[in-house]
Amino acid sequence: MSDTVESSKKASMTDEERLALCQKLDKELDEFIDSLEKKGYDDGWPEDRWEEEMDKHPFFMKTVPENGELSPLAEGLAKLKYDPEENTPLELANNYKEDGNFNFKHKNYRLAVLGYTEGIKVRCDNAEVNASLYNNRAAAHWFLKNYRSALYDSEKALTFDPGHNKARIRAAKAAFEGKKYDTCIEHCQKFLENNTDKEVSELLNKAKRSKMLKERDERKKNRTEIKKNEEKDELIKTIIQRGIKISKCDDEDDIDLSKLEPTLPGAHDAIVYLENDILMWPILLLYPEYQLTDFIRGCPENAPLIKQLEQLFPAPWDEENKYKCSTINVYFEGYDKMPHIVDPNKNLGEILVSRYFELKGGTAAFFILPRGSRVERNYIESHI
Incomplete structure (x- = not known):
């Protein structure tokens, strides 16, 4: 073996x-x-x-x-x-x-x-x-x-x-x-x-x-970042001074640019900015009757809302010619979930500090409806 x-x-x-x-x-x-x-x-x-x-x-x-x-x-x-x-x-x-x-x-x-x-x-x-x-x-x-x-x-x-x-x-x-x-x-x-x-x-x-060259570019980048941060701080400081209520912000310390970025598709770069100490706001105009919207990227806070509307009417989709500055009502939906009528002759800045107004997604949104129309009555009744 x-x-x-x-x-x-x-x-x-x-x-x-x-x-x-x-x-x-x-x-x-x-x-x-x-x-x-x-x-x-x-x-x-x-x-x-x-x-x-x-x-x-x-x-x-x-x-x-x-x-x-x-x-x-x-x-x-x-x-x-x-x-x-x-x-x-x-x-x-x-x-x-x-x-x-x-x-x-x-x-x-x-x-x-x-x-x-x-x-x-x-x-x-x-x-x-x-x-x-x-x-x-x-x-x-x-x-x-x-x-x-x-x-x-x-x-x-x-x-x-x-x-x-x-x-x-x-x-x-x-x-x-x-x-x-x-x-x-x-x-x-x-x-x-x-x-x-x-x-x-x-x-x-x-x-x-x-x-x-790298050190020069880094210094330049740092200066740019410092300037951008200073501009951000100045922007937020100005918004706080205006007394504008921002959605999802509990207090002044809770405000940052991320809560001011527009949430609309394709409008992320249309954030509010300062120009010669004037806040330039993006605004959204909604037409429930036709399910259409207009988006304005930079509306100055010291300009009447009616000035923006005058540039939009007559609208090409308004075949019955119902939408005129003299025949419409403008509403915003407040944080109380109710519609509030707006005087379009007021400056945008005045409207933004109205009672119950709350800025959502960094964009001021307004509903445009023909005055006295069935569409307007249905809109109001839907919130009651």
């Missing part, structure tokens, strides 16, 4: 067998690379299954397929390159780095990132290899335009090898692309302490100019 068990165990590979297999794999890999150069790459891995496909790839396969079968090439690679029992941490890190380099050369940058990442996960104690893994992964991120990751990896490489010039330069470039100009300047200056390089010197000057 024990003899059967012993004979079923797979014998360990000798050094000669291992060398022969390595030579065979190198030859097959060279032939594979040569074939790639002769034909275009038109069979890429789909985005939604790249991890699944990668696990089938001999370079990245870590588990045996469900059918338990592996090609000699895949089995040899898995054994030689990925088995912790067959490789030291340093060997594993180098193997993953080689996989990353292979994909990098063939512009498979995402796969290269995965290869370098696996090498980093090994956590070998060789500073040079770790610096190379992070630097190479930074290069792959750079070509993918992942500038933040490229900067992180470049700086990580520098923690293992402060004199790694390629990592230093890439850190500077990635910082510039990420608009981190102080970081870019710092890396450029550090590099130029011991090196002379025209490209890095130009990048340093470019970063300094960009930093100045």
Whole structure:
């Protein structure tokens, strides 16, 4: 029984067998690379299954397929390159780095990132290899335009090898692309302490100019924000001084611009504003008989409401000519849910502080009805 068990165990590979297999794999890999150069790459891995496909790839396969079968090439690679029992941490890190380099050369940058990442996960104690893994992964991120990751990896490489010039330069470039100009300047200056390089010197000057422009734009933006805030404060202060009741505001401290924004579709930018200390209000005129409306974006508080109506009548939809300034009544619905008649000869500002008036959605709304008409009677009765 024990003899059967012993004979079923797979014998360990000798050094000669291992060398022969390595030579065979190198030859097959060279032939594979040569074939790639002769034909275009038109069979890429789909985005939604790249991890699944990668696990089938001999370079990245870590588990045996469900059918338990592996090609000699895949089995040899898995054994030689990925088995912790067959490789030291340093060997594993180098193997993953080689996989990353292979994909990098063939512009498979995402796969290269995965290869370098696996090498980093090994956590070998060789500073040079770790610096190379992070630097190479930074290069792959750079070509993918992942500038933040490229900067992180470049700086990580520098923690293992402060004199790694390629990592230093890439850190500077990635910082510039990420608009981190102080970081870019710092890396450029550090590099130029011991090196002379025209490209890095130009990048340093470019970063300094960009930093100045960025700071100028930020100052300008801050001034604009300060001015806008001052204008908002002045607007709210003026509304409070006028004594206008705002819907959903419990007191003066509860008033803000969000409660003054018009809620009508397409009218969000027609918020009340100050012009020469005059409040300019959006107003909505409703015609229940025809289910139509007119929207006026900026009606001055010191102008009679009748002036706005005179610009609208005669209306093109009023075929019976019932809507005239002399033959209509104007109402608003107060916070008591009742209709209140308005004298259109009064200034808008006077109407806004009428008893029971409440400004809703930052817009003054008025109902226009033919005087003495059935439509007017129905409107009034509907609120009783």
